[in-house]
Amino acid sequence: QAGGELTDEIAITLDVWDTRMAEVGDQLGRARAALVERCEPMVNEAYEELSGQVSTIGLIYEPSWRRDGLATALVNARRDDLRRGVSTIGPHRDEVEVVLDGLPTRTHASQGEQRTLALALRLAAHRLVAERTGSTPVLILDDVLSELDPDRAAALLGHLPAGQVIITTASPLPPAAHPDRTLEIKAGRVVMAGDPQ
Structure with a gap:
């Protein structure tokens, strides 16, 4: 940066990196969405086994960049990212929101429900790995x-x-x-x- 502005050389380099990150990030986002979709019924089953209650667990994976596309989001965030010294947009920043009976667990689940959900997620992940690999981890x-x-x-x-x-x-x-x-x-x-x- 020169005087707070991007030099042409740095901008070109970032364009190359952002293009590659957008390609791989889109692939990773699609793979994660499929994984979350497959895992959701396993989490519901494990939660019912642990809690003895029939509840609806939802796993929501919605990347913040999906609406405009990752390539556009990276360009739009570039100046702020350079100022912060970290990339703020991309699959490495994505989170899965967990909802219990339609309400976000971060704000509406009790400690017991959160602990049970954490274990249900762990058991579901174990089952998913066993299913995908054919061996028991x-x-x-x-x-x-x-x-x-x-x-x-x-x-x-x-x-x-x-x-x-x-x-x-x-x-x-x-x-x-x-x-x-x-x-x-x-x-x-x-x-x-x-x-x-």
Whole structure:
């Protein structure tokens, strides 16, 4: 930039980058939209399993640049992006809005509903990866049981997928848990549960 204005050389370079980003970004946006559409029924199923309630979960993926197209949006945002030193438009900035029974969860869902939705999204993603790859991925859940009431913790444990599941917890396992193995940390060492060391 010279005196706050783009030089011709920088503008040409940005045109090349923006053209490529628009091409790839449009492809990525279409792929994400298809993925969100496929994942939505899986999230609904997992949410019902965990909560015991029939609710309608909606996943809304609507890129902010879709109306004008990514190429136009990149050009329109260029000056602000250069001032900020970061690209503010594109698929890397997109978000999926989650709605529960027609209301946005960010503002209308309770903490329990948000936690249950987060787990439903995790389980749905696991199911989707298994469906797409034909193999079962490892599912890792970090300290989720302490955030759930006993009924939802039991529901989660009852609906864990087949395959390897690793759950970390700082609190005792609920009665519904029947792990194949339990590892504990004692004096800074990882040991099998019940090992006197």
